Amino acid sequence: MHEGAILIAGVGGLGCAWAVAAHQQCTNLSDLLLIDADEASFRGSGQAHCLHLDAIGDGSGAAALPNLAAHRLSEGLSAIDSLLDKAELLFIMTGLGGGTGSGAASELARIARTRNCIVMSIAGLPFAEQPLRSAIANAALPALEEQSHVCIRVSMERLAWYARARDEDWQSGSGWIQDLVEGLVTTLAKVGKLNLDLMDLRTVVEHQGGATLIVGTGSVVEPLQVVELARRSPLTEVDVSGAKGCLIQVEGGPDMTLHHLNQLSESLVSSLHPDCQVILGARASDEMVGRLRLVAVVSGLS
Ligand SMILES: Nc1nc2c(ncn2[C@@H]2O[C@H](COP(=O)(O)OP(=O)(O)OP(=O)(O)O)[C@@H](O)[C@H]2O)c(=O)[nH]1
Ligand SMILES: [Mg+2]
Numbered sequence: 001m002h003e004g005a006i007l008i009a010g011v012g013g014l015g016c017a018w019a020v021a022a023h024q025q026c027t028n029l030s031d032l033l034l035i036d037a038d039e040a041s042f043r044g045s046g047q048a049h050c051l052h053l054d055a056i057g058d059g060s061g062a063a064a065l066p067n068l069a070a071h072r073l074s075e076g077l078s079a080i081d082s083l084l085d086k087a088e089l090l091f092i093m094t095g096l097g098g099g100t101g102s103g104a105a106s107e108l109a110r111i112a113r114t115r116n117c118i119v120m121s122i123a124g125l126p127f128a129e130q131p132l133r134s135a136i137a138n139a140a141l142p143a144l145e146e147q148s149h150v151c152i153r154v155s156m157e158r159l160a161w162y163a164r165a166r167d168e169d170w171q172s173g174s175g176w177i178q179d180l181v182e183g184l185v186t187t188l189a190k191v192g193k194l195n196l197d198l199m200d201l202r203t204v205v206e207h208q209g210g211a212t213l214i215v216g217t218g219s220v221v222e223p224l225q226v227v228e229l230a231r232r233s234p235l236t237e238v239d240v241s242g243a244k245g246c247l248i249q250v251e252g253g254p255d256m257t258l259h260h261l262n263q264l265s266e267s268l269v270s271s272l273h274p275d276c277q278v279i280l281g282a283r284a285s286d287e288m289v290g291r292l293r294l295v296a297v298v299s300g301l302s
Pocket of ligand 1: 011012013014015036037065095096097098099100101102124125126127130133134156
C-alpha cells in the first residue's frame with residue numbers, strides 16, 4: 001500500500017458485507033480489511049486482509065460480548081499493524097448490536113487515531129423491534145463517535161425501507177453504502193492527488209456535532225430536483241440545514257457540464273450554515289449518461 005492510502009475496514013458480519021460491497025466499487029483506490037469472529041465473513045473476498053477474532057474458539061462469533069471482541073482485537077493487532085501505519089484515511093463499517101462490531105469497531109478507531117489516521121465510521125443501528133441489540137448498540141455508539149472524526153449513523157430501518165424502494169438488499173448496504181463510499185473514496189483520492197492540504201479535509205471532518213450521509217440521483221435536465229431529493233434523504237432523523245462541514249461528490253455522464261456542477265453545489269450549500277466548509281469533487285463516467293448523482297457527508301450538525 002502506498003503513502004496516503006485509503007483503507008476500508010469491515011468489523012463484524014454486517015460491517016464486512018458492507019465493506020466488501022463498498023470496496024468492489026473502488027478496488028484500485030483502496031485496500032480492504034475484514035475483521036470478524038465468524039470466518040464466513042471472509043469467504044469469497046480474495047483480495048482482503050482478514051483478521052479472525054476467534055473469541056470463543058468455535059469460529060462462530062463474539063456471542064454478543066463486545067468487551068471480549070475489543071480485547072481480541074488488541075491481541076491480533078500486530079497482524080494489521082503495517083496496514084494501519086500506512087493508511088491515511090480509514091473507513092470503518094460496522095453494524096452495532098452484536099458482539100464483534102460493537103466491541104471492536106471503536107477499538108480499531110482508537111488505534112488508528114494514534115497512528116494519525118483520519119477515521120470515518122459508518123455505524124448501522126439495529127431495528128427498533130430488537131431491544132437487546134438496540135441496548136448493546138446504544139452502549140457502544142458513544143465510544144465509536146468519540147474515536148471517529150466523523151461517525152455516520154445509518155438506521156437499518158431506513159436502509160431497509162430504501163432498499164425495498166430500490167429493489168436491493170439492505171444487508172449489502174442497499175446500494176447506498178456503496179454509493180457513499182465510492183463517492184468519498186474517489187473524492188478523497190482526488191484530494192490527495194491534487195495535493196490539496198489534507199488539513200482542509202481534517203477541518204471539514206473534525207466539526208463537533210452530528211454527521212450524516214445524503215444521496216440524491218436524478219436526471220441531468222433537472223439538477224435542482226437531485227439536490228431536493230438529497231436534502232430529504234438523510235439516513236438518520238436529522239435536519240442538515242445547519243451543517244458546518246460538507247464533503248460533496250457529484251457524478252454524471254459525459255454530458256455533465258460545469259454549470260450542472262455549480263447548480264448542484266450552490267443549491268446545496270446555500271441551505272447549509274453560512275460559514276460551512278466545503279470540499280467538492282466530481283467525476284464523469286459513461287454509465288451515468290443522462291443522470292446526475294450527488295453524495296455528501298454533512299458534519300457539524302447540532
Ligand atoms: N433484522 C435483522 N437484523 C440484522 C440481521 N443481520 C444483522 N442485523 C443487525 O445488524 C446488527 C449487527 O449484526 P452483525 O454484524 O451480525 O453482528 P457482529 O458484529 O458480527 O456481532 P457477533 O456476531 O455477535 O459477533 C445487529 O444488531 C442486527 O440489528 C438480519 O438478518 N436481520
Ligand atoms: Mg457476527
